[in-house]
Amino acid sequence: MSEFKIVGKPIPREDARAKAKGELKYADDFSLPGMLYGKVLHSKYPAAKIISIDTTKAKQLPGVHAVLTARDVPHNETITRFGQSAEVGKGFEGLYRVLADKKVRFRGEAVALVAADTEEIAEEAAALIEVNYEPLPGVFDPVEAMKPGAYLVGEGDSNIICKFGCSQGDIKKGFAEAEVIIEDTYQVPFVDHAYLETEGGVAWIDEKEVINIRVGSQVIEHFRDVAEVLGLPHNQVRYIGTMMGGGFGGKEDITVETYLALLTWKTKKPVRLFYTREESILCHSKRHPFIMHYKVGAKKDGRLVALEAELISDAGAYPYLSPWVNLYATVNAAGPYCIPNVKINTYCVLTNNTFTSANRGFGAPQPNVAYESLMDELAYKLKIDPLEIRRKNCITTGKSLSTTGQVFNTYVALPEVAEKAWKALGETKKVEDKNKRIGRGLAIGLMSYGRMTFLHDTSRCYVRLESDGSVLIRSGIPDLGGGQVSLLCQIAAEELGVPMSKIRIYYSDTALTPLAGTTTATRQTYMSGNATLKAAREIKKRIIQKAAEMMNVNPEKLVIGEEKIIVKYDSAQYLPLLEVIKACNTEGIELFCEAQFKGPFTMVPDLSNIRGTIFPDFTFGAQAVEISVDIETGQVEVLKLVTCYDVGKAINPLSVEGQMEGGSIYGMGYALMEEVVMEKGVTLTPSFSEYIIPTAADVPEVEAILVESGGGLGPYGAKGIGEPSCSIIAPAILNAIYDAVGVRIKSLPATPEKIIRALKKHYFEGR
Amino acid sequence: MKKTEIEFTLNGKKKKVEVKPSDLLINLIREELYLTGTKYACGIGECGACTVLLDGEPVLSCLTLAITVAGKEITTIEGLAQDEELHPLQRAFLEQGAVQCGFCTPGMILTATALLKEKPQATEEEIRDYMRGNLCRCTGYVQIIKAIKSCTTGGEN
Ligand code: FES
Ligand code: FES
Numbered sequence: 001m002s003e004f005k006i007v008g009k010p011i012p013r014e015d016a017r018a019k020a021k022g023e024l025k026y027a028d029d030f031s032l033p034g035m036l037y038g039k040v041l042h043s044k045y046p047a048a049k050i051i052s053i054d055t056t057k058a059k060q061l062p063g064v065h066a067v068l069t070a071r072d073v074p075h076n077e078t079i080t081r082f083g084q085s086a087e088v089g090k091g092f093e094g095l096y097r098v099l100a101d102k103k104v105r106f107r108g109e110a111v112a113l114v115a116a117d118t119e120e121i122a123e124e125a126a127a128l129i130e131v132n133y134e135p136l137p138g139v140f141d142p143v144e145a146m147k148p149g150a151y152l153v154g155e156g157d158s159n160i161i162c163k164f165g166c167s168q169g170d171i172k173k174g175f176a177e178a179e180v181i182i183e184d185t186y187q188v189p190f191v192d193h194a195y196l197e198t199e200g201g202v203a204w205i206d207e208k209e210v211i212n213i214r215v216g217s218q219v220i221e222h223f224r225d226v227a228e229v230l231g232l233p234h235n236q237v238r239y240i241g242t243m244m245g246g247g248f249g250g251k252e253d254i255t256v257e258t259y260l261a262l263l264t265w266k267t268k269k270p271v272r273l274f275y276t277r278e279e280s281i282l283c284h285s286k287r288h289p290f291i292m293h294y295k296v297g298a299k300k301d302g303r304l305v306a307l308e309a310e311l312i313s314d315a316g317a318y319p320y321l322s323p324w325v326n327l328y329a330t331v332n333a334a335g336p337y338c339i340p341n342v343k344i345n346t347y348c349v350l351t352n353n354t355f356t357s358a359n360r361g362f363g364a365p366q367p368n369v370a371y372e373s374l375m376d377e378l379a380y381k382l383k384i385d386p387l388e389i390r391r392k393n394c395i396t397t398g399k400s401l402s403t404t405g406q407v408f409n410t411y412v413a414l415p416e417v418a419e420k421a422w423k424a425l426g427e428t429k430k431v432e433d434k435n436k437r438i439g440r441g442l443a444i445g446l447m448s449y450g451r452m453t454f455l456h457d458t459s460r461c462y463v464r465l466e467s468d469g470s471v472l473i474r475s476g477i478p479d480l481g482g483g484q485v486s487l488l489c490q491i492a493a494e495e496l497g498v499p500m501s502k503i504r505i506y507y508s509d510t511a512l513t514p515l516a517g518t519t520t521a522t523r524q525t526y527m528s529g530n531a532t533l534k535a536a537r538e539i540k541k542r543i544i545q546k547a548a549e550m551m552n553v554n555p556e557k558l559v560i561g562e563e564k565i566i567v568k569y570d571s572a573q574y575l576p577l578l579e580v581i582k583a584c585n586t587e588g589i590e591l592f593c594e595a596q597f598k599g600p601f602t603m604v605p606d607l608s609n610i611r612g613t614i615f616p617d618f619t620f621g622a623q624a625v626e627i628s629v630d631i632e633t634g635q636v637e638v639l640k641l642v643t644c645y646d647v648g649k650a651i652n653p654l655s656v657e658g659q660m661e662g663g664s665i666y667g668m669g670y671a672l673m674e675e676v677v678m679e680k681g682v683t684l685t686p687s688f689s690e691y692i693i694p695t696a697a698d699v700p701e702v703e704a705i706l707v708e709s710g711g712g713l714g715p716y717g718a719k720g721i722g723e724p725s726c727s728i729i730a731p732a733i734l735n736a737i738y739d740a741v742g743v744r745i746k747s748l749p750a751t752p753e754k755i756i757r758a759l760k761k762h763y764f765e766g767r
Numbered sequence: 768m769k770k771t772e773i774e775f776t777l778n779g780k781k782k783k784v785e786v787k788p789s790d791l792l793i794n795l796i797r798e799e800l801y802l803t804g805t806k807y808a809c810g811i812g813e814c815g816a817c818t819v820l821l822d823g824e825p826v827l828s829c830l831t832l833a834i835t836v837a838g839k840e841i842t843t844i845e846g847l848a849q850d851e852e853l854h855p856l857q858r859a860f861l862e863q864g865a866v867q868c869g870f871c872t873p874g875m876i877l878t879a880t881a882l883l884k885e886k887p888q889a890t891e892e893e894i895r896d897y898m899r900g901n902l903c904r905c906t907g908y909v910q911i912i913k914a915i916k917s918c919t920t921g922g923e924n
Contacts, residue, residue: 012861019869020857020876022804022844029803049854195904196808196870221783245806245870277809481868481905496850654864658906665907688813688902696908697899 001697010654014486023342027216035382038273041112043104046091046136046352046681056311063117070101074114074231083518094319094354105317108283115263127690128449138352142314153350161225166610167343174306174341178297186370187747190286190676197245200274203264219518241508247480249358287359306341316355323766334402335371372443372731410711412645421622436628439740443732444622448615457599458529460514463535463590474503476516483655496535497560498581514741522720531717535595619724620643634752644705648712648719660704663725671730713763772835778846786833793828798841804844815901818874844873863914
């Protein structure tokens with residue numbers, strides 16, 4: 001594969017220069033003459049009846065242009081979608097309510113909107129809105145909320161919003177055969193995306209009466225949803241997606257776009273609205289907390305024979321993407337292991353907590369914590385090495401996923417990555433401090449890339465070769481910071497034989513760029529990468545065909561590179577690209593192409609027993625850590641972290657390593673420090689001094705090992721890495737804590753307090 | 768509130784502006800002077816995204832009153848490159864892949880500039896410690912630390 005000129009090279013990204021110079025205009029870096037400032041009034045209570053809302057005083061304040069409540073919204077209640085165009089049936093639909101009406105369901109829910117001349121006036125006006133609430137008891141624990149007779153969060157007759165299952169074999173028989181059985185409950189908390197750029201944007205109406213929304217969004221296809229809220233034709237709403245200051249799933253649902261659209265529609269003026277950090281933490285989605293009961297059975301030699309799990313997750317106050325997240329959790333629940341007898345049941349429940357939705361890894365990281373801890377437990381119990389027990393049980397090429405039965409026909413790198421990650425920990429670090437104990441932990445996992453196949457996913461891209469040899473790309477791809485846009489440039493540059501500097505790309509605009517689908521589900525390298533490849537190759541084919549005629553050689557003998565069409569193995573024989581372009585243009589040969597790439601399509605599965613192909617493909621990885629635990633303070637320090645994934649092909653190794661390192665530290669935060677603490681629906685951690693994320697001082701030595709099997713479905717055999725990269729570091733750390741001090745932490749985050757408490761119990765009471 | 772005229776140097780050029788005593792430096796820079804490279808990410812001194820250099824020292828512009836910069840010299844990210852020539856740190860950030868979403872990048876680079884002035888031979892430990900006030904959610908800091916290290920005297924490049 002050494003003929004690549006641009007693909008596979010660690011090159012600076014297309015967008016990096018403007019970012020490093022401070023020139024890139026993010027959503028909040030934009031203003032228009034006469035622009036107003038929007039503000040949202042959020043609910044004070046997590047559960048309450050709205051008796052009345054009086055906006056008179058707010059409206060009278062000079063400088064206020066609009067004050068809106070639910071009754072001003074043309075269609076206040078629609079359905080949550082995330083850009084899908086295929087029919088998927090009722091099982092996945094949830095209520096999307098723009099402004100609270102009659103009842104509030106969580107603290108921070110939007111109740112009213114204001115637009116005013118300045119931010120200060122908008123804030124003052126919001127404070128003048130008089131909402132008369134009657135507090136209701138609410139329910140804050142998903143297990144309580146599941147019980148018959150529980151307080152009802154919504155208008156339905158149950159708080160359970162979805163129930164999924166899947167099974168294979170005979171679970172009773174499986175446990176009867178088992179020689180060891182371990183049963184335990186694991187718990188993971190609410191966490192925040194904590195992207196540095198909060199949610200926001202600017203909206204205006206243009207001379208065609210189109211509402212333009214310039215916003216940071218992972219799903220620009222929400223233009224349709226916004227149009228439906230306003231009762232406008234879809235083509236009267238346009239999203240102009242900006243480069244995002246981080247997304248991680250938090251900009252996958254509609255954030256402030258409907259508020260912006262409503263305010264600009266009512267005032268006919270441009271409006272800017274941005275969340276403060278506090279609003280971002282209080283009012284926008286979180287990662288689903290899960291309570292996970294697991295029972296695992298194995299033979300004495302370590303072979304797994306049965307796994308049963310019941311997963312309960314907290315959807316918070318509205319469904320949003322909960323059904324989808326829970327589907328991921330269900331599919332991932334038995335991990336990357338071959339287990340003949342499996343039974344999984346998943347419930348997702350409404351509560352009066354802040355709503356939960358997509359967060360990097362979707363529903364995968366949560367069950368991974370449970371099953372990988374249990375594997376470790378099993379290894380200790382049976383005195384088998386942690387690597388050995390995984391090698392013995394993990395899925396290999398040709399085997400199938402134990403939950404859905406989906407068969408893996410391409411290379412399954414699990415044994416390879418597990419070994420590499422574990423070995424790369426190297427020599428044990430020496431620590432002088434006598435209170436510090438060293439431990440090591442390993443976790444392996446798999447995670448899908450690409451959307452669920454029953455969503456019938458597609459992506460489009462337009463490529464044009466200009467008469468001067470420069471290239472223009474138009475793709476609806478949103479870039480959340482992972483290098484999605486730059487990747488397409490690299491593919492086009494490689495295929496058309498031009499340097500990166502000759503590529504210009506326009507992205508993420510629902511009016512002007514072909515829709516490329518969402519930047520979610522780790523799908524863009526795979527989907528839009530392939531769409532770009534298809535478009536560029538079509539143009540390349542025409543160029544080569546023409547050159548072959550001009551040179552009077554067989555087109556198969558020609559390759560393209562360095563702005564030349566060259567005869568293979570005879571680089572002295574070539575035509576400059578420009579000359580061929582000229583000839584094509586003279587003859588009217590099309591040097592542009594809009595191509596669509598289609599993922600594999602399947603039917604919607606039976607949700608009570610999800611079997612068969614649900615995802616196009618999976619990425620396999622292993623993560624290993626060496627840590628120290630201070631037995632006096634309970635403080636964990638990660639000393640070395642190894643992350644090893646089969647990425648198929650690293651189109652830009654710099655970006656891939658960046659994902660693997662960044663994902664690891666994202667997962668390390670999940671393991672050790674992050675928790676949105678909610679007490680009866682009230683968030684107690686609304687800032688970065690309470691919601692702690694890793695800093696440069698917390699980061700260990702990180703080694704990223706890339707395996708490039710070439711077996712992926714993406715361009716050049718690439719696989720997706722964005723989400724898989726963060727999904728198994730937490731259990732690796734928990735396992736290392738056990739190795740260091742002999743206590744097993746069963747609820748995240750593994751804070752010093754929890755470790756000290758567990759240590760005391762361990763030493764004074766025995767386990 | 769009464770406005771006061773102040774004069775200061777911004778990226779090498781003299782500026783005269785009117786400010787209220789309560790105006791924050793971040794708003795002056797972003798909203799009045801349209802230099803949007805300085806970022807808001809928390810507004811209360813907890814993330815470092817709004818870092819600018821005040822007489823060469825890194826300060827958080829979300830916690831600095833505009834009026835206090837009178838007579839002083841401010842450098843924002845826009846003032847770092849010499850025309851097309853990137854500052855060595857900017858170049859290192861590009862080459863090491865230290866820029867992902869880029870939202871932390873201006874603050875990171877400016878803080879690192881001050882670090883390198885203070886300690887041109889900073890060790891990796893010193894870099895980690897000095898940069899701990901600048902949050903980044905994307906990179907896991909690995910490539911950022913590498914980029915800064917490569918600009919120290921005795922660094923890899
Ligand atoms: S915005 Fe100033 S420190 Fe966060
Ligand atoms: S690159 Fe995104 S926050 Fe640092």
